[in-house]
Amino acid sequence: MEEHLTVGRVAELAGVTIRTLHHYDEIGLLQPSARTVAGYRAYSADDVERLREVLAYRRLGFGLREIADLVDDPATDAVAHLCRLRGLLLEQRDRAAAMVTAIDRELEARAMGIRTTPEEQLKVFGAQLYNTIGSAYPATRRTEPRIAARIWDALGDARTVLNVGAGTGSYEPPDRDVTAVEPSAVMRAQRPPGAAPCVAAGAGSLPFEDQSFDAAMAVSTVHHWPDPIAGLREMKRVARRVVVFTYDADNTGRRERFWLTRDYLPEFADLLVGWPTLADLTGAIGGRAEPVLVPWDCADGFFEAHWRRPEAYLDEQVRRAVSVWTRVGSQAEQRAVDRLREDLSSGRWAERNRDLVALDAAELGLRLLVA
Numbered sequence: 001m002e003e004h005l006t007v008g009r010v011a012e013l014a015g016v017t018i019r020t021l022h023h024y025d026e027i028g029l030l031q032p033s034a035r036t037v038a039g040y041r042a043y044s045a046d047d048v049e050r051l052r053e054v055l056a057y058r059r060l061g062f063g064l065r066e067i068a069d070l071v072d073d074p075a076t077d078a079v080a081h082l083c084r085l086r087g088l089l090l091e092q093r094d095r096a097a098a099m100v101t102a103i104d105r106e107l108e109a110r111a112m113g114i115r116t117t118p119e120e121q122l123k124v125f126g127a128q129l130y131n132t133i134g135s136a137y138p139a140t141r142r143t144e145p146r147i148a149a150r151i152w153d154a155l156g157d158a159r160t161v162l163n164v165g166a167g168t169g170s171y172e173p174p175d176r177d178v179t180a181v182e183p184s185a186v187m188r189a190q191r192p193p194g195a196a197p198c199v200a201a202g203a204g205s206l207p208f209e210d211q212s213f214d215a216a217m218a219v220s221t222v223h224h225w226p227d228p229i230a231g232l233r234e235m236k237r238v239a240r241r242v243v244v245f246t247y248d249a250d251n252t253g254r255r256e257r258f259w260l261t262r263d264y265l266p267e268f269a270d271l272l273v274g275w276p277t278l279a280d281l282t283g284a285i286g287g288r289a290e291p292v293l294v295p296w297d298c299a300d301g302f303f304e305a306h307w308r309r310p311e312a313y314l315d316e317q318v319r320r321a322v323s324v325w326t327r328v329g330s331q332a333e334q335r336a337v338d339r340l341r342e343d344l345s346s347g348r349w350a351e352r353n354r355d356l357v358a359l360d361a362a363e364l365g366l367r368l369l370v371a
């Protein structure tokens with residue numbers, strides 16, 4: 001029993017209560033590998049290492065379910081966790097430093113009797129949506145194999161591939177030479193160990209020579225770019241072939257077809273104002289658009305993914321990994337979720353959407369642009 005620590009000792013060293021450790025054990029997050037003769041929990045060096053990871057992710061604001069997914073990932077060893085944690089902590093430190101600077105400025109301005117503008121006051125919070133929502137991402141956003149197959153097929157025989165707005169790299173083909181581009185430090189820090197090298201840049205200005213890749217791909221990201229057309233042209237400039245997974249916003253049936261936006265979240269339409277038409281998007285790369293149906297059991301938790309599994313939208317974790325929910329604002333989100341919950345329990349949702357049960361895949365306006 002020498003190499004094991006008692007639950008009391010671990011709690012004391014970690015600065016947590018024994019109750020917390022019992023709770024982690026009960027939910028399967030950290031189950032000590034041994035018991036003392038008297039039946040008390042006993043923690044091995046590996047258990048302590050896992051606790052260190054759990055507590056560090058907790059300190060960074062991750063939820064317990066998210067942490068369970070992170071620490072159970074067999075592809076991430078202790079060193080990879082340390083590297084990821086280090087990146088996230090540096091990011092948090094930089095954000096805190098930026099807020100301190102902003103507060104100092106505001107204090108100085110007030111001392112001089114100057115009122116700062118709303119833009120100045122909010123600048124430090126608006127920095128980058130994905131630096132805020134990014135930490136929820138890996139829990140529900142992962143490769144959907146049927147969509148991946150379409151993307152990889154469209155890449156043809158490309159050997160070198162640039163992945164723009166790469167996030168955690170869900171759709172990066174394993175058998176090609178991939179370079180990733182991702183502007184959010186939080187997302188970069190969450191790329192799995194062994195993932196393709198990732199450059200910090202935005203789609204609007206790709207730091208590569210003309211035609212330096214066989215193909216460029218962009219998945220579920222174009223709607224985040226400040227200027228989608230400019231970004232698509234950049235992709236075309238640096239690569240011979242372009243493959244983009246996005247949606248058709250000018251498709252008028254889109255809102256009506258998806259019950260979530262039609263019956264619960266009409267505010268979604270506001271997010272599409274000013275969005276380029278599908279013709280503008282395909283025109284920017286000189287390509288064509290192919291429909292991509294969303295399978296009923298889609299593995300990648302994007303906005304439309306749970307069209308036949310409505311209960312999923314009640315889960316905060318599912319919503320936090322999708323920017324739409326953050327963008328519509330908490331009031332609209334809460335109202336939509338409350339109404340959906342009511343309709344699911346009253347049976348109204350099932351009644352209104354009874355046709356969906358027979359479908360295995362749905363046409364919800366998602367498109368693969370290929371050039």
Ligand SMILES: C[S@@+](CC[C@H](N)C(=O)[O-])C[C@H]1O[C@@H](n2cnc3c(N)ncnc32)[C@H](O)[C@@H]1O
Nearest residue numbers: 130165166167170184202203219220221224225
């Ligand atoms: C929904 S995620 C998709 C990530 C990844 N492609 C995937 O399919 O899992 C959107 C990504 O776009 C990135 N992004 C936001 N603005 C961008 C820009 N201007 N240029 C490139 N990527 C951007 C975000 O940081 C985020 O990682």
